Amino acid sequence: MTAADFWPHPSRRQILTAAGATFAAATIPRWASAAGARDPRLVVVVLRGALDGLSAVAPIGDPGYADLHGALALRWDGPHPALRLGDFFGLNPAMVNFARLYDAKQALVVHATATDYRERSHFDGQDVLESGMPGPGRVDSGWLNRAVTALPAGERVGGARALAVGATAPLVIRGPAPILGWAPSGLAAPTDDLLARLMDLYDHSDPVLAKALQAGLDTDRLANRQGMDALKPGGDVALLMRKAAEGAARLMAVDDGPRVGALAFDGWDTHANEGGATGRLAQLLGGLDGAFAAFESELGPRWNDTVVVAITEFGRTARINGTVGTDHGTATVAFLAGGALVGGRVVADWPGLEVADLYESRDLRPTTDLRAMLKGVLAEHLGLSAETLARSVFPDTLGVAPMKGLIAV
Amino acid sequence: MSAALANLCVRVHLPVNLVGVNYVRRGALTTERTMVAAEGAWTLAFNRFGLGARPGAVRSGDPRQALFAELAAKEGARIDRSDLSSTPKILQAVYDDDWRRKQERDRQDAARLATLAMPAPSVAALLPPSPLDAAPPPSMMSEPRPEQQVFRAEAQARLGQACSAPIGLVERLTAFWSNHFCVSVAKSGICRAAAGAFEREAIRPHALGRFADMLRAVEQHPAMLNFLDNAQSIGPNSIAGHNNHAGLNENLAREILELHTMGVGSGYSQADVTQLATILTGWTIVGRDGKLGEPGAFAFNPNAHEPLAATVRGRLYVEDGVAQGESALADLAREPATAEHIATKFARHFVADAPDPALVARLAKTFRDSDGDLAALARALVADDAAWRTPAAKVRNPWELTVAAYRAFGRSPSDPGPALASLDLLGMPLWRPGGPNGFSDDSVAVWASPEGMKTRVELAARFAGQIKDAPRPTALLEDVLGPTVSSATREAVARAETREQAYALLILSPEFQRR
Numbered sequence: 001m002t003a004a005d006f007w008p009h010p011s012r013r014q015i016l017t018a019a020g021a022t023f024a025a026a027t028i029p030r031w032a033s034a035a036g037a038r039d040p041r042l043v044v045v046v047l048r049g050a051l052d053g054l055s056a057v058a059p060i061g062d063p064g065y066a067d068l069h070g071a072l073a074l075r076w077d078g079p080h081p082a083l084r085l086g087d088f089f090g091l092n093p094a095m096v097n098f099a100r101l102y103d104a105k106q107a108l109v110v111h112a113t114a115t116d117y118r119e120r121s122h123f124d125g126q127d128v129l130e131s132g133m134p135g136p137g138r139v140d141s142g143w144l145n146r147a148v149t150a151l152p153a154g155e156r157v158g159g160a161r162a163l164a165v166g167a168t169a170p171l172v173i174r175g176p177a178p179i180l181g182w183a184p185s186g187l188a189a190p191t192d193d194l195l196a197r198l199m200d201l202y203d204h205s206d207p208v209l210a211k212a213l214q215a216g217l218d219t220d221r222l223a224n225r226q227g228m229d230a231l232k233p234g235g236d237v238a239l240l241m242r243k244a245a246e247g248a249a250r251l252m253a254v255d256d257g258p259r260v261g262a263l264a265f266d267g268w269d270t271h272a273n274e275g276g277a278t279g280r281l282a283q284l285l286g287g288l289d290g291a292f293a294a295f296e297s298e299l300g301p302r303w304n305d306t307v308v309v310a311i312t313e314f315g316r317t318a319r320i321n322g323t324v325g326t327d328h329g330t331a332t333v334a335f336l337a338g339g340a341l342v343g344g345r346v347v348a349d350w351p352g353l354e355v356a357d358l359y360e361s362r363d364l365r366p367t368t369d370l371r372a373m374l375k376g377v378l379a380e381h382l383g384l385s386a387e388t389l390a391r392s393v394f395p396d397t398l399g400v401a402p403m404k405g406l407i408a409v
Numbered sequence: 410m411s412a413a414l415a416n417l418c419v420r421v422h423l424p425v426n427l428v429g430v431n432y433v434r435r436g437a438l439t440t441e442r443t444m445v446a447a448e449g450a451w452t453l454a455f456n457r458f459g460l461g462a463r464p465g466a467v468r469s470g471d472p473r474q475a476l477f478a479e480l481a482a483k484e485g486a487r488i489d490r491s492d493l494s495s496t497p498k499i500l501q502a503v504y505d506d507d508w509r510r511k512q513e514r515d516r517q518d519a520a521r522l523a524t525l526a527m528p529a530p531s532v533a534a535l536l537p538p539s540p541l542d543a544a545p546p547p548s549m550m551s552e553p554r555p556e557q558q559v560f561r562a563e564a565q566a567r568l569g570q571a572c573s574a575p576i577g578l579v580e581r582l583t584a585f586w587s588n589h590f591c592v593s594v595a596k597s598g599i600c601r602a603a604a605g606a607f608e609r610e611a612i613r614p615h616a617l618g619r620f621a622d623m624l625r626a627v628e629q630h631p632a633m634l635n636f637l638d639n640a641q642s643i644g645p646n647s648i649a650g651h652n653n654h655a656g657l658n659e660n661l662a663r664e665i666l667e668l669h670t671m672g673v674g675s676g677y678s679q680a681d682v683t684q685l686a687t688i689l690t691g692w693t694i695v696g697r698d699g700k701l702g703e704p705g706a707f708a709f710n711p712n713a714h715e716p717l718a719a720t721v722r723g724r725l726y727v728e729d730g731v732a733q734g735e736s737a738l739a740d741l742a743r744e745p746a747t748a749e750h751i752a753t754k755f756a757r758h759f760v761a762d763a764p765d766p767a768l769v770a771r772l773a774k775t776f777r778d779s780d781g782d783l784a785a786l787a788r789a790l791v792a793d794d795a796a797w798r799t800p801a802a803k804v805r806n807p808w809e810l811t812v813a814a815y816r817a818f819g820r821s822p823s824d825p826g827p828a829l830a831s832l833d834l835l836g837m838p839l840w841r842p843g844g845p846n847g848f849s850d851d852s853v854a855v856w857a858s859p860e861g862m863k864t865r866v867e868l869a870a871r872f873a874g875q876i877k878d879a880p881r882p883t884a885l886l887e888d889v890l891g892p893t894v895s896s897a898t899r900e901a902v903a904r905a906e907t908r909e910q911a912y913a914l915l916i917l918s919p920e921f922q923r924r
């Protein structure tokens with residue numbers, strides 16, 4: 001039995017959505033045709049730790065998927081069925097709001113996508129993702145900040161300060177353009193993930209510190225449990241994401257508020273006990289889903305002119321590992337939501353999941369340059385020219401053409 | 410499988426990797442051991458004897474010689490800054506501020522009494538005065554007290570000196586002696602204002618000098634005389650004692666014997682405490698009136714001094730005036746028990762919570778033989794093999810940890826606020842110990858407590874979250890903790906999910922927490 005028997009389309013290399021034809025038509029950016037009427041908002045959410053795209057938006061129609069992703073694989077049936085994004089892809093059931101927006105043509109997914117970074121270090125991958133530079137280590141400024149800087153003077157987007165959410169401004173929004181910083185209270189607290197890693201380190205090398213820290217955490221947990229029953233284990237992560245998004249959206253909803261914002265959510269490095277339709281990753285995705293919903297509801301009428309983009313430094317291995325998780329990989333998904341989008345589709349040049357199809361026989365192969373999507377959003381939504389994008393926003397990317405047709409005319 | 414892929418698998422599957430690393434190490438044992446030992450010595454130099462490495466720290470040559478070089482700069486402990494005043498000038502500002510506030514309160518009290526005495530002009534006068542009426546006017550209320558500003562400036566100077574020191578041994582010595590002879594800002598406005606000046610004037614000039622000189626400078630400093638109540642102590646047979654109901658206060662004399670010199674249970678008696686207290690009567694601070702000298706300075710007040718001769722530790726002190734106390738202190742500095750007490754504390758602070766008795770004995774001998782030469786004591790510690798052989802089992806105290814964290818990222822705080830807040834949360838508020846015995850030198854039991862470790866994690870996460878433009882975490886780890894860092898720590902930092910998490914793990918790693 002070969003993959004071809006199950007393949008829904010004659011050609012493997014094909015954009016899976018029906019929207020391909022409309023892309024070419026969307027050549028006139030909306031800002032140009034309706035200058036003055038437009039007041040776009042753009043939010044970039046950085047998912048740090050490398051999101052498993054195959055568990056977030058599962059290629060259930062691919063015959064190789066269920067086997068590779070094993071216990072983590074999403075299914076059409078069972079107690080937690082995936083949410084349908086067409087016949088081929090299923091969305092993680094934790095993302096009900098995103099599914100609703102998708103059906104309303106206000107959300108889309110880009111799959112099998114990655115930057116040009118091909119190693120597997122989080123830090124370096126994040127550097128490339130956020131700086132927009134051709135290699136790691138150049139961390140003076142991020143592409144979103146440079147995009148704001150490149151906008152014509154007097155533009156409303158460039159006129160207001162860009163919003164940076166979190167104790168530290170994410171690299172993507174740092175740079176010469178002035179930034180407004182805001183952090184929801186509690187965001188800087190140590191995450192469960194940091195604590196787990198630290199306990200693991202102490203268990204290996206310092207039992208005295210391990211014992212003391214464990215006792216301290218136990219006391220803390222007891223105090224919290226007695227204090228507030230509402231906080232379920234792991235539930236606070238989702239709560240923090242929603243609070244961050246709500247606060248950011250409120251700031252961006254006001255007339256003279258920021259038009260551009262950036263947030264970073266940590267915790268996606270799911271090496272062990274990743275979970276599939278339920279579990280750790282599903283909780284995180286539920287948090288991200290709540291953030292999308294918070295932007296939608298808090299931005300009010302502005303939502304119609306908004307794009308929220310969620311991106312991650314790279315994907316994870318197609319095959320699950322020995323600890324029911326996934327290790328660092330290459331291609332993954334990007335989520336886009338917002339009323340300004342031509343949504344309701346998954347944009348992908350699907351590479352397939354046979355061993356020969358996989359990048360280095362282990363990862364989903366990248367077939368769409370993530371920067372093409374980002375350049376497409378910046379071009380059509382904010383009105384930046386392809387020349388500017390290739391010169392100062394994503395230097396040395398003349399060969400990466402902005403993706404067309406993402407934004408509704 | 411490509412080489413890169415093989416590497417990755419090794420990184421991911423830790424148990425397999427450990428086997429591989431052990432194998433490689435065993436194969437290269439003979440050549441590697443000497444090198445690692447030398448590099449491990451540099452890490453010890455930075456962590457055990459100093460305040461942690463900064464990025465780009467030089468690790469070549471003999472670390473002992475580098476430490477000796479720091480000790481050789483005789484004035485290296487001093488802080489000379491134009492924005493910091495002498496104790497008398499600081500206390501004069503405090504006196505003046507107190508005076509102005511008192512005048513204002515008196516004026517308001519008088520005004521209110523006058524209003525109440527008049528027939529009620531309206532219903533408003535029948536209402537109780539609002540709390541605002543009782544307070545000084547807004548202009549004075551909003552003005553920070555001078556001791557507040559001075560404290561922050563002094564804290565900033567101390568942080569700056571600690572963060573910029575090459576290795577930091579001299580700053581560690583300063584902190585050790587300042588804690589040995591501690592005052593607490595919780596005592597009074599005078600202590601709050603003068604705590605920093607106390608360290609600059611009584612501790613730093615002698616940190617590489619003689620113990621006896623430091624002892625005298627400490628016991629004659631206004632901050633100490635206020636902290637341990639000697640400024641108010643009056644000899645029963647003095648002129649003031651005859652005219653006054655106030656009398657002797659033994660507090661300072663007791664702590665000199667129990668904490669500053671011989672140590673508790675070392676053979677002095679209650680009579681020694683009382684006699685020393687009478688000897689120290691008259692050691693006081695000049696008041697605002699300036700009757701005894703420059704306001705805010707140390708003064709000997711003959712009217713409060715017990716005129717009789719006194720015996721301490723079997724020695725009779727017959728001198729007149731301040732010389733009597735100075736003579737007694739000089740003898741206490743030479744007591745064998747003092748050498749023992751200092752040597753034990755010194756070794757416990759720097760080397761181990763339960764230090765090697767032989768090391769303590771050698772340090773005590775140095776102290777005695779050099780007549781309390783504190784640079785010689787520090788050199789003896791650095792020269793002693795036992796101080797290098799002992800495993801790094803001590804936990805950095807909050808001051809050392811906070812400074813080391815700034816240093817590791819090549820920073821020096823521009824504002825002392827966050828560092829001071831960290832020290833408060835970690836249980837070691839600057840110049841505010843719980844008692845005259847200072848903060849404990851026992852590190853693991855005191856600082857690696859459950860609550861303490863939890864707070865360390867929270868603060869490290871917050872600190873790491875605010876780091877911008879720092880080097881790659883793996884490179885920084887090598888730079889700051891050297892090549893001897895464990896593979897477990899290396900893995901944890903290299904595999905961290907974000908830069909911030911990697912920096913937090915670096916700070917929280919056993920190699921960074923311990924010294």
